Amino acid sequence: MVPSPEERRRDADPFLYAHRHRDDIVWMSQNTNQLPTDPRIEEAIMEAVRTKEYNLYPHARGVEGLTEALLADIGAPDDYRCLVTNGAIEALYILTRAFLSKGEEVICTNPSFMPIHHQIRLCGARPVELPVYGEPYKLSPERAAEAVTPKTKALLLIDPLNPLGTEYTPEEVRGFCDLAEDHDLLLVHDITYKDFAFSHTPAHDIIPERTLDVYSFSKNAGMAGMRLGALMGPPGLMERAVEYNTNVLSANILAQRGGLAALRTKEDWMPRVVSQARRNQEMIREVVEGVEGCFLPVYPSSTNMFVIDISGTGVDPTMLQDEMLYNHHVFIRDGRYVSREFGENFVRVSFTIPEEGIRRFARAFPEAVEKLRK
Numbered sequence: 001m002v003p004s005p006e007e008r009r010r011d012a013d014p015f016l017y018a019h020r021h022r023d024d025i026v027w028m029s030q031n032t033n034q035l036p037t038d039p040r041i042e043e044a045i046m047e048a049v050r051t052k053e054y055n056l057y058p059h060a061r062g063v064e065g066l067t068e069a070l071l072a073d074i075g076a077p078d079d080y081r082c083l084v085t086n087g088a089i090e091a092l093y094i095l096t097r098a099f100l101s102k103g104e105e106v107i108c109t110n111p112s113f114m115p116i117h118h119q120i121r122l123c124g125a126r127p128v129e130l131p132v133y134g135e136p137y138k139l140s141p142e143r144a145a146e147a148v149t150p151k152t153k154a155l156l157l158i159d160p161l162n163p164l165g166t167e168y169t170p171e172e173v174r175g176f177c178d179l180a181e182d183h184d185l186l187l188v189h190d191i192t193y194k195d196f197a198f199s200h201t202p203a204h205d206i207i208p209e210r211t212l213d214v215y216s217f218s219k220n221a222g223m224a225g226m227r228l229g230a231l232m233g234p235p236g237l238m239e240r241a242v243e244y245n246t247n248v249l250s251a252n253i254l255a256q257r258g259g260l261a262a263l264r265t266k267e268d269w270m271p272r273v274v275s276q277a278r279r280n281q282e283m284i285r286e287v288v289e290g291v292e293g294c295f296l297p298v299y300p301s302s303t304n305m306f307v308i309d310i311s312g313t314g315v316d317p318t319m320l321q322d323e324m325l326y327n328h329h330v331f332i333r334d335g336r337y338v339s340r341e342f343g344e345n346f347v348r349v350s351f352t353i354p355e356e357g358i359r360r361f362a363r364a365f366p367e368a369v370e371k372l373r374k
């Protein structure tokens with residue numbers, strides 16, 4: 001199992017290595033969902049393959065029924081519109097392009113899902129990264145308010161939050177909405193992980209006219225490789241957003257067929273996914289508690305991931321990631337991916353994977369930490 005020095009040199013990119021060995025890799029590095037969902041999703045995809053629906057461009061609005069199902073899934077206000085995108089990441093790209101100008105600021109967190117911050121910078125705008133690696137491991141409306149300047153254009157609320165696993169209470173969401181209203185801000189509600197939350201408060205229920213919802217099928221429906229998401233919002237904002245649609249020929253048709261089936265059957269499988277994810281995080285907690293110098297800043301997590309703080313072990317997270325990947329075939333993520341400033345303190349693990357993978361993690365993690373401990 002241990003790769004030769006030659007193989008390691010060739011696969012300096014751990015993702016390349018992990019993909020090459022994917023049949024044996026316990027993949028806990030990207031919050032993907034590898035738990036069983038529903039055979040009807042795969043059937044819908046296969047049917048689109050069998051009938052060669054992929055020969056045609058999909059309708060620009062997406063396959064019939066998809067936008068309606070998406071709007072229903074988030075409980076959108078009646079006048080809300082929906083743009084089907086190639087993943088949430090494309091929805092974010094479109095909205096940053098459409099609404100941000102040079103010199104403007106967006107209030108964000110650190111840690112965070114950093115590719116969004118990169119997109120903000122591409123517009124010449126600045127992500128104002130408020131540190132949240134410390135109690136309560138999330139942003140508060142008060143701290144966000146202190147960061148508002150005349151240049152502030154938007155507030156990015158990833159809820160629940162990648163990577164920490166914290167969710168926002170109804171009072172907190174209301175506080176962020178009041179702030180957006182008081183300072184004429186857009187509220188970007190990234191709800192990629194909402195289905196894993198204990199409770200979720202949609203900002204569009206409070207300030208529908210200034211909220212944009214960013215949706216993903218990657219984590220709930222386990223369709224990360226399919227690349228499907230959506231941008232939803234009120235007519236005024238969406239008219240502007242669609243002007244910046246990077247893909248007027250619509251998103252992957254197979255993904256759309258799978259996504260529609262996923263939404264139509266969601267009640268049958270999503271609760272099972274969530275309860276397995278909760279069992280899995282409990283198993284991980286037991287392991288982490290047995291390793292001196294490690295702790296979980298946030299437990300239980302409201303997403304399908306959390307971070308393990310390893311700062312008390314003296315172990316470097318990159319070394320731990322490599323040791324776990326190359327010597328145990330368990331792929332966890334160096335904290336630096338989600339925070340340059342705080343990432344040296346932690347690794348991120350996601351747990352929407354079959355229990356056998358969690359058992360392999362449970363064997364590997366203590367051994368890897370002991371090997372590297374200073």
Ligand SMILES: Cc1ncc(COP(=O)(O)O)c(C=O)c1O
Nearest residue numbers: 087088089113162192216218229
């Ligand atoms: C907060 C957040 N938004 C967006 C995405 C990207 O989602 P998608 O796979 O739908 O592009 C991720 C992926 O990890 C994420 O964590």
